[in-house]
Amino acid sequence: MAQDDPEAGMIGWPQAEMRHALDYFIERRMRELDIPGIALAVIADGRIVYEKGYGYADADGDQDVTPNTLFEVGGLGLPLEAYASMLLVRERKMSLDTPLSDYLETPWLPDERASATVTLRHVLNHRSGLSDRVRLGSRGLSFAPGAEFGYSGMGYVYLAHVMAEIEGVPFDRLMRQRLFQPLGMSSSGYVIPEGLVGEVARGHHALWMPISAFAGPMAAIFAVLAIVTVLVVRLGFHRLKLEPFDLVPAAVIAPAGASAILYYLQGGWALLFCLGYFIVWLAAIALIVAAVQYLRFIFDRGWSDGVLSRGMRRSSFSPVLFGAVLLMSLLFMTWQVPLPARDGDDFNAALSLRSSAHDLALFVTGFVDGALVGTPLRAAMIESRVTVAEKMGDRFGWGLGFGTREHEGSLTLWQTSANIGLLGTMVIDPSRRAGIVILTNADKGKILMQEVAGHVLGPEEPWRLP
Numbered sequence: 001m002a003q004d005d006p007e008a009g010m011i012g013w014p015q016a017e018m019r020h021a022l023d024y025f026i027e028r029r030m031r032e033l034d035i036p037g038i039a040l041a042v043i044a045d046g047r048i049v050y051e052k053g054y055g056y057a058d059a060d061g062d063q064d065v066t067p068n069t070l071f072e073v074g075g076l077g078l079p080l081e082a083y084a085s086m087l088l089v090r091e092r093k094m095s096l097d098t099p100l101s102d103y104l105e106t107p108w109l110p111d112e113r114a115s116a117t118v119t120l121r122h123v124l125n126h127r128s129g130l131s132d133r134v135r136l137g138s139r140g141l142s143f144a145p146g147a148e149f150g151y152s153g154m155g156y157v158y159l160a161h162v163m164a165e166i167e168g169v170p171f172d173r174l175m176r177q178r179l180f181q182p183l184g185m186s187s188s189g190y191v192i193p194e195g196l197v198g199e200v201a202r203g204h205h206a207l208w209m210p211i212s213a214f215a216g217p218m219a220a221i222f223a224v225l226a227i228v229t230v231l232v233v234r235l236g237f238h239r240l241k242l243e244p245f246d247l248v249p250a251a252v253i254a255p256a257g258a259s260a261i262l263y264y265l266q267g268g269w270a271l272l273f274c275l276g277y278f279i280v281w282l283a284a285i286a287l288i289v290a291a292v293q294y295l296r297f298i299f300d301r302g303w304s305d306g307v308l309s310r311g312m313r314r315s316s317f318s319p320v321l322f323g324a325v326l327l328m329s330l331l332f333m334t335w336q337v338p339l340p341a342r343d344g345d346d347f348n349a350a351l352s353l354r355s356s357a358h359d360l361a362l363f364v365t366g367f368v369d370g371a372l373v374g375t376p377l378r379a380a381m382i383e384s385r386v387t388v389a390e391k392m393g394d395r396f397g398w399g400l401g402f403g404t405r406e407h408e409g410s411l412t413l414w415q416t417s418a419n420i421g422l423l424g425t426m427v428i429d430p431s432r433r434a435g436i437v438i439l440t441n442a443d444k445g446k447i448l449m450q451e452v453a454g455h456v457l458g459p460e461e462p463w464r465l466p
Contacts, residue, residue: 009458011044011434018042018456019050026054026452033444034336036204037065041361042456043428043435046368048361057201057441059336067358070187070200071439072342073424075417077190077353078156080363082124082401084179085163086373086381089120093166096121096384096400100162108161109139117145123155124400125386130154134350135267149388149398151465153350160349171349183366185359190352194344200354202341203421204442208333210274211281218258225250270420273339281329288325293318336442339421351419357437364428364435382413382430388465396465402428405463414463418446425449427463 010018026038037055041048053065063069088094094103100123101107101115109115114129122128122145129141134153142150164171167178172190180188192200229246233239262271346352365371370378385399395406402413413428423445428435436456438449453463 009454010456011042011429011432011458015049019052022050022452022456023052025455026448029448029451030055033442033448034206034334035440035442035445035448036336037069037201037441038445038448039065039067039069039071039201039357039437039439040452041067041357041364041437043361043364043368043437044432046365046433048358048365051358051361053357057199059202059204059338063199063201065201065441067361068187068356070192070196070354070356071424071441072200072203072351072419072422073353073355073360073417073439074351074419074422075153076355076360076415076424076426077417078153078350079401079413079415079426080175080179080353081156081160081163081349082381083363083367083373084175085120085124085159086377086400087178088163088166090373090377094120094163096124100158103162103166105165108158109141111141114141114145118155118158119145120159121384121400122146123152123159124381125149125384125398126151126155127386128152128155128158130158133264133267134348135269136264149386156350157348172347179363179372180359182372183362185355185362188353188355188359190349190354191347192344192354196354197341197344200341201422201439201441203339203419204336205339205421206333206443207277207281207335207337208330209443210277210337211333213270214255214258214262214274214278216258217261218254221257222250222254225253266420273420277337285322285325285329289318289322292321292325357439360426360437360439361435364426364437367428368430368433368435382411403463403465412457412463416464423449425453425463427453427457429457 010021022040026040030038035055036059037053037057039053041051043049051067053067053069055065057063057065057069085094089096097119099116100118100120101109107115109118118128126149127146129143129145129147129150130152131138131140131142132151132153134157138154160171164174167174169177176189180186226247229250230242233242233246259271259275262274342352367378381400381402382404383399385397385404387395387397389396393408397404399413402415405412405414411430413430415426417424421443422441423443424437424439426435426437434457436453438452440449450463
């Protein structure tokens with residue numbers, strides 16, 4: 001029987017009972033949430049006690065998910081990078097409070113004052129002032145280093161550059177040699193052979209998400225410009241009637257503006273993904289409307305007494321028909337559509353890590369034992385934390401590489417990844433030498449991975465900043 005204390009989670013249950021309960025719960029929720037695949041690994045007492053893959057790595061169902069299936073885990077690589085940096089601290093090649101620019105011959109940050117200020121501690125605590133606009137490669141600072149908290153993938157891009165300069169090898173090779181291979185993480189890498197790209201789980205979005213991500217800003221910009229156009233035409237040119245040609249500037253600027261917004265917020269890859277599905281959606285609607293118009297011409301007007309009539313007028317465009325097809329297309333907006341795979345050599349220290357639930361669980365087992373870096377530095381990663389927020393008695397903070405959550409005297413560490421259509425979480429309970437890794441290939445995986453982490457480790461609350 002499961003233990004009576006719900007705050008302790010399933011981790012204290014008999015293993016057979018935990019496995020049975022997880023299988024039932026995960027398979028049911030995958031169906032309800034329409035999640036193609038999930039990989040799971042549970043750690044208890046410093047060892048992997050359960051790992052399993054559910055569903056498929058792609059919506060076509062051609063490849064089963066296993067604990068060794070590679071996922072694009074993005075942000076989950078940040079605590080791994082932080083842990084590797086502690087190796088260099090242990091070897092006295094780096095210091096927590098020395099400006100990172102001291103290790104470089106050529107400054108990486110354009111701001112000289114920031115370059116002389118940002119330290120390893122700032123980066124690991126997400127207090128460097130660098131942004132999280134990783135896809136744009138933004139190196140500007142939004143606040144003075146150490147002044148406040150601001151989640152920053154760019155800080156880790158900076159750190160990866162520094163670590164590679166110190167060791168004299170590319171960052172991917174550094175991580176393989178110093179962390180992945182010693183811990184047995186044989187499948188993980190920031191760069192992978194092109195032959196393995198097809199084996200990586202494909203991310204999935206509901207169709208409405210990429211379409212609305214582009215169409216929403218475009219419609220808003222067009223509406224604003226249309227109002228401005230009406231005012232200019234009536235007040236500036238004293239015309240009461242608006243001609244279609246008057247809206248041409250708005251029709252041109254709106255998609256260009258939406259593209260610029262998407263590029264700024266998510267980068268070029270996301271722009272191409274959203275724009276591509278938007279164009280395909282409009283093209284499908286246009287083709288269906290054209291086909292229906294053609295059939296109307298043939299069957300409604302083109303036949304007279306069994307003979308095709310000559311000189312019949314061509315059917316005009318029907319806004320009602322277009323609107324009807326548009327509305328019907330909304331019925332298919334919940335379809336899960338796959339994302340294009342990232343190129344194997346597309347390197348980014350904050351985005352491009354490919355790993356598996358098994359490999360990440362091996363990292364968790366190494367972390368709870370203080371492998372490679374030693375227990376004092378491992379403890380420093382937890383103890384050197386800053387408070388970020390407090391909510392309902394819980395204190396959320398950030399240590400040297402991990403988010404932290406203090407709940408009724410217990411402390412857990414966490415990190416999530418949020419690549420488009422690919423979400424994952426890693427939660428560690430150091431006092432119980434326990435943890436969980438969950439990787440999913442759909443946006444709704446965010447719901448399931450929080451539920452599973454809560455059930456396994458307890459309490460049933462989300463591991464993310466409020």
